[in-house]
Amino acid sequence: MNTTFRRIELQPGYSISSVIKGGWHLAGGHGAVDEDQAVEDMRAFVQAGITTFDCADIYTGVESLIGKFIKKYSDAFKSGALPAIQIHTKYVPDFDTLATVTKRDTEAIIDRSLRRLGVERLDLVQFAWWDYSVPRYVETAHHLVDLRKAGKIRYIGATNFDAVRLQELVDGGVPVVAHQVQYSVLDQRPEGAMRPLLEKHDIKLLCYGTVAGGFLSDRYLGASEPDDPLENRSLVKYKLIIDEFGGFELFQELLAVLKQVADKYGTGIAEIAAQYVLRMPFVAGVIIGARNTKHLQALARLQDIRLTDEDFQSIRAVIARGQGPQGPVYGLERDKTGKHGRIMRYNLNK
Numbered sequence: 001m002n003t004t005f006r007r008i009e010l011q012p013g014y015s016i017s018s019v020i021k022g023g024w025h026l027a028g029g030h031g032a033v034d035e036d037q038a039v040e041d042m043r044a045f046v047q048a049g050i051t052t053f054d055c056a057d058i059y060t061g062v063e064s065l066i067g068k069f070i071k072k073y074s075d076a077f078k079s080g081a082l083p084a085i086q087i088h089t090k091y092v093p094d095f096d097t098l099a100t101v102t103k104r105d106t107e108a109i110i111d112r113s114l115r116r117l118g119v120e121r122l123d124l125v126q127f128a129w130w131d132y133s134v135p136r137y138v139e140t141a142h143h144l145v146d147l148r149k150a151g152k153i154r155y156i157g158a159t160n161f162d163a164v165r166l167q168e169l170v171d172g173g174v175p176v177v178a179h180q181v182q183y184s185v186l187d188q189r190p191e192g193a194m195r196p197l198l199e200k201h202d203i204k205l206l207c208y209g210t211v212a213g214g215f216l217s218d219r220y221l222g223a224s225e226p227d228d229p230l231e232n233r234s235l236v237k238y239k240l241i242i243d244e245f246g247g248f249e250l251f252q253e254l255l256a257v258l259k260q261v262a263d264k265y266g267t268g269i270a271e272i273a274a275q276y277v278l279r280m281p282f283v284a285g286v287i288i289g290a291r292n293t294k295h296l297q298a299l300a301r302l303q304d305i306r307l308t309d310e311d312f313q314s315i316r317a318v319i320a321r322g323q324g325p326q327g328p329v330y331g332l333e334r335d336k337t338g339k340h341g342r343i344m345r346y347n348l349n350k
Helices: 035-048 062-072 074-079 103-117 137-149 163-171 194-201 233-245 248-265 269-278 293-304 309-319
Strands: 007-011 014-017 019-021 052-054 086-091 122-127 153-159 176-182 204-208 283-288
Touching: 007 176, 007 283, 014 019, 014 086, 014 283, 035 062, 035 293, 062 074, 062 103, 086 103, 086 176, 103 122, 103 137, 122 137, 122 176, 137 153, 137 163, 163 176, 163 194, 176 194, 233 248, 248 269, 248 309, 269 283, 269 293, 269 309
Parallel strands: 019 052, 019 283, 052 086, 086 122, 122 153, 153 176, 176 204, 204 283
Antiparallel strands: 007 014
16 A cells, blocks of 8 residues: 655654554553564555654553564665654653652663664653652653753653643753644643643644544444443543543534544544544644554545535534533543543553
């Protein structure tokens, strides 16, 4: 399959595919992973034009798996038989270390990512911080600034910061070029206080949750509300978002509208949900956790969809009836005692 996915320039001379291959589902929490098949799937995605990968230091085994792919196809990359790829990873200090993390600790984790991936420089490191009551996030982000100056990191991003703390990073001299957040037709939190900050500082969003772990798909249109226990943590997470949005009945109304739009373009609900997010001027890419190549044909159709104002307004009309989620970006998830926070794992670098 030869497809040219729309590319977005995050910085002069550095562009990414607007559809980003997510890595969370390869960390083992979504079922057994066939590593050899996963590597071949990566090759197929790159050949199709999805050249940007999202992973993290805390996604067990994923950086190493991408490193295996890079090593196996190193000659193809050098010859141009495969286009250059972009690897976006994360730096997520463990919750228990926030008060004590040092520059040496940070460098050790960055060096580990470099070894796992088998590269000399990380394209984008997205910085996360679990607890604002430990106010060392600007200080710790400057560890990454120093490592960028040392040539180990090309660009610095953030993930799951609210507008107030993202502004603190920028004001503190951290050159944030991108911000990874949850954003979908179900979750409008990035459209609040964060939007003017993004526009002022030309920070682009890289968005996860755009298909809500698969809930935003034809599979769930007309389906009964699923009972606990759900199949994996991803479904648990996004079912909570559906509840915040207004419950399963309103969710079904949203799916019905998305289906009406999808039928106009000969595509599916998931593709319309993703295109809705990509239509936003402050969004550079959507992170799709496609487990294998069977999703490639559907993803390729994204390039041909151009939502009209009428399409957009019909979707927005249902969204306007939603109740939430309310508050700042990642605010609900940041509460360790709440139902959103209780499903998180906070110390994965141990």
